[in-house]
Amino acid sequence: ARDLGGEAPGGLGDAIAVIGDGSISAGMAFEAMNNAGHLKKRMFVILNDNEMSIAPPVGALSSYLSRLYAEEPFQDLKTAAKGAVSLLPEPFREGAKRAKDMLKGMTVGGTLFEQLGFSYLGPIDGHDMDQLLPVLRTVQTRATGPVLIHVITKKGKGYAPAEAARDKGHATAKFDVLTGEQKKSPSNAPSYTKVFAESLLKEAAADDKICAVTAAMPDGTGLNQFAERYPSRCFDVAIAEQHGVTFSAALAAGGMKPFCTMYSTFLQRGYDQVVHDVAIQRLPVRFAIDRAGLVGADGATHAGAFDTAYLSNLPGFTVMAAADEAELVHMVATAVAHDEGPIAFRFPRGEGVGVEIPEKGIPLEIGKGRIIREGKGVAILSFGTRLKEVEDACDALAAKGITPSIANARFAKPLDRDLILQLAQDHESLITIEEGAVGGFGSHVAQLLAEEGVFDTGLKYRSMVLPDIFIDQSSPRDMYAVAKLNAEDIEAKVLDTLGIASIVSKKA
Missing domain, CATH: 3.40.50.970 (Thiamin diphosphate (ThDP)-binding fold, Pyr/PP domains)
Structure with missing residues (x-):
């Protein structure tokens, strides 16, 4: 965009990509490096190598990166081994050339990155500002093509609780800044992830x-x-x-x-x-x-x-x-x-609802849901873990004299045609609910009802899905409140579908 005359607020400067050693194993990274080496445009890739992704990095590339700095040339000559010799000031070139030659001896024909068309600098100590900043200033001044700067860092550096943590402090809950102790509320039920893992x-x-x-x-x-x-x-x-x-x-x-x-x-x-x-x-x-x-x-x-x-x-x-x-x-x-x-x-993140867990799983009949409660007037067909919220909503509705039927779909594909068509036949209104965007379970149900001509007989149909927005980070309950998929929202949807929401709100 810069070279083609593109514009952006504040202007367009250098193109800089920062990528971790865990992420650089992804195929898209190699697609990009292959393209960059071909285009030969001025750009900078900073490889932040801390031997740590969310889990310890795996694979041949991780081992390759380790070899690049585990040998003596890096340990003994790291201040001189700054990579592409032509980019360094004259007084440093001879020492850097010797170090670079030694580093090259570790691989055939130079580093992998040089073979892809990058000038390779490193490895360098990312926590040594006296080493890092001069290199960055030098390449910014002199680079004409793609440059990869291999920087060695330590995840959590400078914060003892993070340095000591096995995952280096990734994705913590609220925590005490001095001790690093996380403030997690006690769990009342195992997490869905744990249940899956133990079942498998x-x-x-x-x-x-x-x-x-x-x-x-x-x-x-x-x-x-x-x-x-x-x-x-x-x-x-x-x-x-x-x-x-x-x-x-x-x-x-x-x-x-x-x-x-x-x-x-x-x-x-x-x-x-x-x-x-x-x-x-x-x-x-x-x-x-x-x-x-x-x-x-x-x-x-x-x-x-x-x-x-x-x-x-x-x-x-x-x-x-x-x-x-x-x-x-x-x-x-x-x-x-x-x-x-x-x-x-x-299955969702977080803990389950606290039901008794069977000792052994029994295969379900493919494409078959089940009725949870028999009611009248309106039926709610749930797909996924909103079922607990549906039950809570129906408990509140029962106090108003409204007793919806509740069904657990279990399958979005194949749909339980018999169950859905029976619910449509026996009720004036049908509401589906799911923890997903439009185009999912509710849309498939609507397609079935339309093809079977159910709407021709006057069925009221509503579908509760995630809204057409990206919801900002918050607690799950607050996020579902934004999505209007909590129990109180389900209750309001039933009342609205039955045409009595306005009466209830006036009484309130």
Whole structure:
């Protein structure tokens, strides 16, 4: 944009990309470096190498980066080993050239980055300002093409609690600044992630074909336990979701039962592979989708708003959502038993609702929901963990003499046609609710009702979905309040659908 005359507030300066050693293993990083080396435009990549992503980095590239600075040339000559000799002031060039030659001896034909067309500087100590700042000033003055500056840092540097933490202080709750102690409220129920992890372990103990794939999130997805118990069957592909999906597809093609375990928003990165490498080939990859719905402190970047929509429109896919932690156990068992094509199940961040967890999961009948309460007038069809909020709303409505029917859909694809059509036939109004964006479960229900001509008979239909905005970080309850998907919002939707909301509000 700068070279083409583009404009931006404050003007356009240098193009600078800062990337961690955990992230640089992603395919898009190599696509960008390949393109930058071809364009030969002036730009700077700062590789922040702290040997730490959310989990310890894995893979051949991580080992390569370690070799770049673990040998004696860096330790003995780090002040001279500043990389691209032509970019340094004359007095430093000879010493830097000797150090660079020694570093080059560690690889064939120079560093990988130089082979991609970058001038490579480093490794340098990112905490030594006397070393770092002169290098940055020099390259800013002299660079004409792409430059990669390899900076070694320590995550949490300068803050003892973070330095001592295993995850270096990533994604903490509120904490005491002096001690680093996190202020977490006591849990009343196990987290959905823990329930999934323990269920998968039990299934894997009975079936040696079960394996697990994660993309640099073994702790976040609960697969760290699986990796400890079954290391030969657990694969961390680093921050490379596209590859992770295709790798899972290949495992499935080879007769294994892979659980591709990723956050909803991270799976979005591998959507092309979900379509071409899994769905088209009808391979039985099991997608365990964590962080479904709104996720509180992780904010909009991690909110699982779209997976129901982007998976339910794919031919041959089975898409489930657990209403509580007990149902999640059954969905893990369902996925294990399902070999007819790809299957996905979603569950939220945080703790469950406190129901009794079964000792062993029992496979669900594909495409079948269930009635939770029999009522009259209006039916609420829930998909996912809003079911508890629906029940709370109906308890409040009962005090007003309104007794909706409640159904748990369980499946967005295939839909339980018989259940949905029966609800539509027996009630004046039907409301669907889900922790996802428009285009998901409610849209598929509306399509079914339209094709069956149900709307021709006057059914009132409403769909409660996440709003068409990105919701800012807050507590999960506050975020769902913005989305109008809490119990009080469901109650208000029922009253409005029945045409009596205005009467109630006037009395209040």
